[in-house]
Amino acid sequence: MHRTALLRCLLTVSLMTQVSGLETLTSKYGDPIEIPCNKGQFKESDVTLVKWKYDKDGNILVKQLDQNATISTDVNYKNRVSIKKDFSLIITQVTMADQRTFTCMLVWKEDILEYPVQLTIYKVPSHPQITNLTTAMAIGKPTMLAQCRTEGASPAANITWFKNKTPLMTDGAAIKINTNVDVDETRLSTTTSTLEYTAVKGDIDAKFTCQVQHIWSANMDSSPLVFTVNYPTEKVNLQVVSQGPFKEGDSVTLKCTADGNPPPSSYSFYIDGEKKTVDSNIYTLTNVTRENTGDYKCSLVDNEDIAASVPITVEYLDVVLSTTGKIVKNPGESLEVTVDVNASGAAQTSWKKGNAKLNSLPKFDKLTYSDSGMYECVVSMAGLKETRTFELVVEGPPVIKNLIKERGEGMTKVLKCVVEGSPKPTVQWSVNGTSAESAYEHGKVTYSIIIDPKGNLTVSCTASNVLGADIKSINVSALVEDVTMDKQDQKDEYSDQTTLAVGIVVGLMLAVLAIGLAYWLYMKKSRQGSWKTGEKEDGSAEESKKLEESQSQKADV
Structure with a gap:
């Protein structure tokens, strides 16, 4: 009877195992996990005994009907497990050691049933760590650039190298990638990848990254790696740093640059055909003259064939004015003014008298007082400007050009003495009255006096300056008719001498x-x-x- 019951029990367990199959659960490393017993389909009152075990012989706990669970003394689980009413097993802080098969064994009525569950543990790898980083690589020379490492992963992580976001693949020549995976005693893996790379000139400023890829996490990229790419100089360039155009007396700074990396620390400059080697890429010419105009060259110290040149032009402007300083002339004389310009290019010449612009070089065939003034000649070209000046003074003794009379208010008469001369003449009247004068322009000034004659008078106007004097007289009457005659006389006096001669x-x-x-x-x-x-x-x-x-x-x- 007992033998029949035992056979029946073993057959039932075998059938149930075949029917139920092997359930699989996945848990994150360090998290708690709940492992169900036949998905919780048994009632607590129907089960007389529950036992959880792992692998073949590992016992975890046993619970009998209406009794508390008894936990084994297994050091792996005695402080980390518990059982729920539906017979599910709770494990806290799972580790890689928990990646095994757990089995729930039930005594149900007269049957013994088992429900195995395979537990899989995963762990996200660490962010990529860059080690053994180099700083520079030379063109055409294989260089171990860096090592990328990620730790604590389950399953093992994968590492991929990128250049400018494009994946790099081992080609056995220019690119060599060596990847290694190590698993420690905790069953966690460390993946290490080393990149050996042969640079080309196009790799200047290229950005290299390594990317950690894992089934249970998003891809993780390292910070971009930028390497110095060293390559020999193939070309030099010579430029003029100073701002042109250049004139005599300026300083001119030359700068020589090379396309190699690192750049040369010294260069050879060729100044006026003479080679000058300096520990710099800068050379300055001071106090240049027109003789410094020409081609200048720089080259590598150890290879004069790699050179560059640049032309430099020193502009010059020489201006010679035939008349300078203060020139004193008499009215009617002539004065010839010439300007001689010697320049490195086309020059523009302009003239001014005082603040007034002149259209051309002033000509003085017959000088007048109006020609007096300050003359300025400005010659300009290519940022250069030369200014030359002279002062022309036309001097002469006073000449009374006109002595006229006009009617004033009431019985008064207005006498006007028109005087020409330079320096400015002064006037002395032979009678007293109210005096006034006009503005002195172009060597001419008009003095006037208002008188009230009581009878017939002869009035004199005496004009003088440091160069001489002139005097003229006019008859003045107290009669009203004299005013009319005066106006007729005034008209006659204003007539030109030529007109008078023609009239005669x-x-x-x-x-x-x-x-x-x-x-x-x-x-x-x-x-x-x-x-x-x-x-x-x-x-x-x-x-x-x-x-x-x-x-x-x-x-x-």
């Missing part, structure tokens, strides 16, 4: 014509009278004489 000539011609006309009329009348009386045409000598006297008296009238 015209008057003489008119007088001659009048006399000729009168004589012609007389002769005609005489002939007509003899015809009327019937007398002979020839009169007596006495009658002719009387007629001539009569005609002469008429002409005098």
Whole structure:
């Protein structure tokens, strides 16, 4: 009977195991895990005994009906396990050692049932750690750049190298990647990957990264790695640092640069054909002259074939003005002004008199007082400017150009004395009155005086300066009619001397014509009278004489 029951029990366990299969659970390293017993489908009152064990012989706990669970003394679980009412097993802080098969064994009615569960533990790897980092790589030379490492993973992590976000693959020549995985006693793995790389010039400023990849985490990238790429100089460049254009007396700074890395620490400069080697890439020419115009060159110290050149032009501007300083001339004289320009390029010349711009070089064929002033010649070219000046002073003794009279208010008269001369003339009137003067312009000034004559006067205007004097007089009457005459006199005085001469000539011609006309009329009348009386045409000598006297008296009238 007992043997039959035992066989039946073993058959039942075998069938249940085959039917149920092997359940699998996954847990994160360090977290608690709940392992169900047949998915919790048994009632507590139906089960007389529950036993949890691991692998083949490892006992965890036993619980009988209406009794508390008895936990084994197994050091792996005695402080980390408990059982729930549905017979599920609770394990806290799972480790890699918990990655095994756990079995729930039940005594249900007359049967013994087992439910195995395979527990898998995973652990996320650490962030990538860069070690054995180099700082520079040379073109064409294999260089071990860095080692990327990640620790504490389960299952093992994978590492991939990238350049500018493009995956690198081992090609056995320019790229060699060596990856190694180590598992410690805790069953956690460490993955290490070493990158050996042969650089090309295009790798300047390239960014290298390593990426840790794991089934249970997102990809993790290292910080970008930028390496110095060393390569020999193939080309040099020479530039002028100073701001041009350059003029004589300036300083000119030259800078030589190379495309190699690291750049050379010294260069050879060729100045006026002479080689000068300096421990710098800068060379300065001081106080340059027009003779410094030419081509300048720099090269590598150890290879003169790798060189560069640049032209330098030193601009110059020489200006010679024939007239400088203060020039004193008399009215009517001539003055020739010339300017000689010697320049490295096309120059522009402009003239000013005071603040007024002149259209061309001033010419003085016949100087007047208005020509006096400060003259400025400005010559400019390519950032250069030269200024030359001279002062022209036209001097002469005073000349009274006009002395006129005008009617004032009431019985007053206004006398005006127009004077020309330089330095500015002063005026002395022979009578007292209210004096005034105009602005002194172009060597001319007008002095005026207001008087109230009580009778006929002769008024004198005396003009003087350091070079001489001039005097003129005018008659002034107290009569009102004199005002009218004065205005007529004023008009006559303002007339030009040429106009006066022409008037005199015209008057003489008119007088001659009048006399000729009168004589012609007389002769005609005489002939007509003899015809009327019937007398002979020839009169007596006495009658002719009387007629001539009569005609002469008429002409005098």
